[in-house]
Amino acid sequence: MNNRLKCLLLNLFLLLSLSGKAQEKISIGEKKNLSSAILNENREIWIHLPKTYNDSSIHPAKYPVIYLLDGEINFESYAGMSDFLAKPPYADMPECIVVGIKNTERTRDLTPTKSHKKSPVNPDVVLFGDSGGSENFVRFIQEELKPFINKNYRTLDYSILVGHSFGGLFAVNVLLTHPEYFNAYVANDPSLWWDNKILITKTKEYLDKNKKFPDHKFLYVSQADNEEQNKNWNSDMTQAIEEFRGIVEKNGSLNYKHHFFENEVHGTVSYPGNYDALKYIFKGFRTDIKKLSKNPQLLEEEYKKFSQKAGAEFIPSESYLNVILKFMKTNGFKESETYFDGLKNKLYPQKN
Known part of the structure; x- marks a missing residue:
């Protein structure tokens, strides 16, 4: 066999080996469709399971669940982040199931009240006209999505709600209206300016009535450096977050952390915010x-x-x-x- 033929056979062997390996896939999750009677629509859910979930060499375990809003945007990065932080021997958190909720009508689902804000360009147009459906959406999560996840996966009775912007607004609103639904709440640069800062009013009313937040609840709020945005329509964003911070910190009963990210803007703050939030919520877990x-x-x-x-x-x-x-x-x-x-x-x- 001459050298040229040997080279051809070697190249063919390498090509076949590589083609076989190329068919191996790395999967970070699965998509499920859930029919919602409350929302009267089908909702797509993305689910990421911990690395040890299907490990047959250990006993089947139960895992906390993280419910992630804007799933189509945040799912991939969040799944990898949670796996990294849960990796032994220096795990900062337990392994968790991540449930990403894909949007259909985002403004409708994540805002607590109907908007009456007029367009500055055309006063005949109401901005965010499909708003105000958050109570239905949280009912969907609590009464339909959670039971589905608990039935089909091994879950621990511990859950976290994570949102950004309108999702952060939604998370704070759920804390105020249904604090028992989740153990921890993450609000990245929340849109607390919504409806003349209605959640600021609701926070004051909540504390006037209850005197303090429930025990063992966690709230993490990240804030972006929206310097450029503060020069235009978004100027109320920072003011509302700071006002909310003052009320909560004065109360002192909630496990609360506020983190200002100097070099992040509204569209980028959720990534470092989510990382910092998990470190905060699970502080003390690492041994x-x-x-x-x-x-x-x-x-x-x-x-x-x-x-x-x-x-x-x-x-x-x-x-x-x-x-x-x-x-x-x-x-x-x-x-x-x-x-x-x-x-x-x-x-x-x-x-x-």
Whole structure:
């Protein structure tokens, strides 16, 4: 066989190998269609499952659920972000199911009241004419979407609502009207200017009536540096967010964080905001694997402390315990290895 023929056969082999590999796909989620009687339409839902969800080597686990508004815009980046932050041994959060809700009529679904704002160009035209349907939309999430997710997936009784702009307005409104629906709320650059700052009024009324927000609830608000926008129609955005901040911080009862992003504008702030929000909501979840080698009881103590703060029970995942056991064995921490082996058998007993 001459060299030229050898080269041709080698190239053919490489081509076939590459073509076979090219057919392997990386999937970050699946699309589902849900028929809504409340909204009288079909809604498309995008679902991302944690990396360990279908791992047959561990016991089937339950996972918190993150409900993500504007799913068609945020789903891909959010899924990757949540996986990254949940990666052991330095996980800042538990693995979560991410449910992206794709829009149909965004203004209708995300705004709390009917708009009567006239167009500055044509006074005969009412801006945002299809607004004011947020109560129906939150009913859809609570009464139809959540039961669907809970029925078809292994879910923990802990959920987060995430929104941006009108979605942030929606998240704040749900906190004020149905605070029990979610454990944590994320509002990225929320449109609190809506309807003459009606949610500012509702916040004051809520606190006048209830004196404080419910225990164990979290609210994260990001704010963009809308310097250029503040010179035009969007000037009320910053003022409303700052006014809301003052009211909430004065109350002092809510787990609340406000973060101003100097180098981000309204259209870009949700990405760093979502990252910072997850770090804030799950602060205290991460444990130091090196400290556990000398004080193995610290793991259960820290999970208990975090659970009390979160208002829900969280336990170390089996996959994380496997990482800890490997670390202890590799580094010769025999006593700690024995302790965590016992903890794993207690939390995840082997079937006979």
